[in-house]
Amino acid sequence: MLEVRGLRVSYGAAPALSDLDLDVGAGELVGVVGPNGAGKTTLINTLAGLIAPASGRIGLNGTDLARLPSHAFCAAGVAIVPESRRLFSAMTVRENLELGSYLPRAKAERARSLESVIALFPALASRLGTRAGSLSGGQQQMVAIGRALMARPSLLLLDEPSLGLAPAVVETMFAAVRRINAAGVAILLVEQNIGMAMELASRAYVLEEGRVVLQGQAAELMGRPEIRKAYLGLE
């Protein structure tokens, strides 16, 4: 479904991604891990249309998104849960969710989507009228995920959904990610919490300095001690 080939992204003269190839199959949950500054956020943002790549192909269900303007990515079926959430903080929770379903196809399903977001995160039910900026970190993350789901994506891009959250909330978040994937949405998950990410993902990519240095079945990568130590920073 997602087919990235030879993707290059740079900030000015500094390259951030070089010749990156990556695939996500329909309904698959794929993990991306790697040290700070490896280019994970750059990858997610480029796939959501926030950054224009220097070259390469971003094939999604047969169309190449790489040459399209930012606002065309969502219509093609991508939705992003960005790093540090980036909610519209002055707007209410409901307005944030509604903005996720801004495009006509998603808007037609708005009421139903809102119901399923509330079913996924019941804590949001009583917060719909609250300013998004005044929520706790965990609830803000729920809104960020909810906003993306309102777009009815076929591919959900998640950039560190557990960052800065208390362990109990992290559990909630990963349970939600699992449920979303079980409903048929393909997910590309970037995580610092490698143990969790590898447990959820069927396949994973390890990124270092803007390149894929390793990829494979998540269980297989986790099963090899030398890989755990050298690439995943686990004992």
Next chain:
Amino acid sequence: MTFPSLGLLSQSVLSGLFLGGMYGLIGLGLGLSWGLLGQINLTHFGFVFLSAYLCYHLTMVWGVDPLLTLGLLVPAFFAVGVVMQWALARFRVSTFNSLLVTFGLTVMIEALIQKIWTADFRKLQTGYGEEKFSFLGLYAPLPELLTLTVSAAAAGGIWLLMRYTDLGKAMRAMAEDAPIAAAFGVNARALALLLSGSCVALAAIAGVFFALSFTLTPTQIFSWVGVVFAAVMMGGLGNPLGPLLAGLVIGVSEALAMAVFSPSWAPIVSFSLLIVLLLFRPAHR
């Protein structure tokens, strides 16, 4: 200092409200483009005056009813706003530079007005100017009443649009985080064109009502900048109701200061209000 009668005070308050309506109407488009597009568009004042002179010309030379000139001026000015936004985006003009560029444009508009209509005082002579309503011993001239009504209707209407329509929500989202709004399908470039066009169209509306109520002279453009800026900043950038509410407060304070003290007090009042407000308002953003 002699204390004025109650009747005189009430009439002052009323004329303050009318003046505040004008401040609000001029400030509406200025505040929206500042708050939502990040542009400090000084040309807004030039556009208001240009529209006022065009209304004057169409009415006095061609005999068009001043209110009907809106039918021509609003779409024409909308188009100008679209072109201006296209150019500002094309050349990536920053907020600060937008102040300089639009100041230059305003000076050019002023020169153009001088050239076409000279520096003489011009006053629109129409039936509207003669109409006066009186109630409870107070006088309300029709042009001022119309200005206040239109100012309130425009501010209220835009507030409703911003709050309840998807388009309005998209604009607020764009103002806060344009890349993320775009990632959800908001075409930020198109919205910016629409918004800029609307703000300049609002300048055209303000100009027509300005011409109905005030005597025109080109150098006066700059004397409106300070107090309307004060209203926009007091009212909160990007909030459509803000400039009107702040404009009413300023207008009434000015009128009372003039009645109780002397006319020269008016500008001191508006800027004191602004400074006090900026000092004591809890910082947001």
